[in-house]
Amino acid sequence: MDIHSINKQELTEIIEKNKLNPSEELLSAARSVRNKYYGNRIFVRGLIEFTNYCKNNCFYCGIRAGNKNARRYRLTEEEIMQCCDEGNRLGFNTFVLQGGEDGYFTDEKICGIVSRIKSKYPDCAVTLSIGEKTRESYKAYRDAGADRYLLRHETANNGHYKRLHPKEMLLENRKQCLYTLRELGFQVGAGFMVGSPYQTSEMLAEDLIFLRELQPHMVGIGPFIPHCDSIFADRQAGTLQLTLTMLALVRLTLPKTLLPSTTALGTIDPEGREKGFDAGANVVMPNLSPTSVRGDYALYNDKICTGDESAQCVKCLRGRIERAGYVMDMGRGDSLTI
C-alpha cells in the first residue's frame, strides 16, 4: 500500500475498513516500517507536568480554566530541577516540560529553567509542551536551548476544531505555530485525539493529510477519554481499535517519525501500550512529576501510573517493553525526520 500518494477519499475508506478491527496486514506493514528505521527500540522520555493552571477552556479538558473543581498546582524551579535530577539518576536523556498555558511562567522563567537544565545536563534533550505562543517566545525558548516542542493540533478540520474549542481558539493559529516552530529549528510534535466528539473517518483522513504536509518529527495520538468536569463528560471514549488503526496509518504516512504509545492508550486497555508498539509506536513517556501532584494533572479521568514512584514506573515499563519483545532505549532518541 503506497499511502503517500493516496487521496482523502481513499484514506477515509481504509480507516472505515479497519476502524473496528485493524487488519494484521495494516499492523504488520506499520511494524516493518518502524523496524526498518528504528529497529525494535522503544525510546523513553521523562515527563514533568509542572503546572496545571491554564487560561484556555478546551471543551474536552479536565484542567481547563473553567473547571473550579480542579486542584491547581505549580512546581517551583527547584522542584523541576529535582525531577530532572531523579530522571538523570534513573538514566533518562530527554525531559519533557509540559503544562497548561499558564501566564505565571513568563518567557523569562521558562528560558531560565531550560538554560539551567541544559547547563546541568548538556547531553539531554529538553522538550517543551506549553501551548500556543508568539514567534518571539518560541525563538527565546530555542535560544535558551530547548530542542523539541510538542503541540497537538487535535483535529485538522476547521469545523471540528470549532466544536472542540471556544471561539477565541483558532485552528489556523495552531497550525501556524507548528510551522513557525519547525522553521525555528525545533523537532516538532503534532498530534490529535482519536474518537473525539463529532469526529468522522473523513476528518481523521484530513489529519493524515495535514501530517503529510507538516512532516513533524513526532506525532502524539491517543484515544479521547472524557473528564467528568469537562463539557464532554457524558461522551463515549475513543476505542482501542480505532487508535491502533490510526497509529499504524501515521507510521505508514511518516515512516521516520517518533510515535508515542500513550498513557491514554494504556488507560483504555491494560495492554494498550504494548498493542501500540505492535501498531508501529516507538516512544513511551513515564511521569517524573512528584507523586503528590500527579493525580491533579488530569486532562481525562482514570489516568494510570499516578501513584507510583518514578523508579517504580521505569522498572514496570522496562518489564512491559521486554515482555512485548522490544528493547528499552534511554538515549536522547532524536527523530530521523529532517
Ligand code: SF4
Ligand atoms: S487542552 Fe491544554 S490548552 Fe486546552 S485547556 Fe487543557 S491544558 Fe489548556
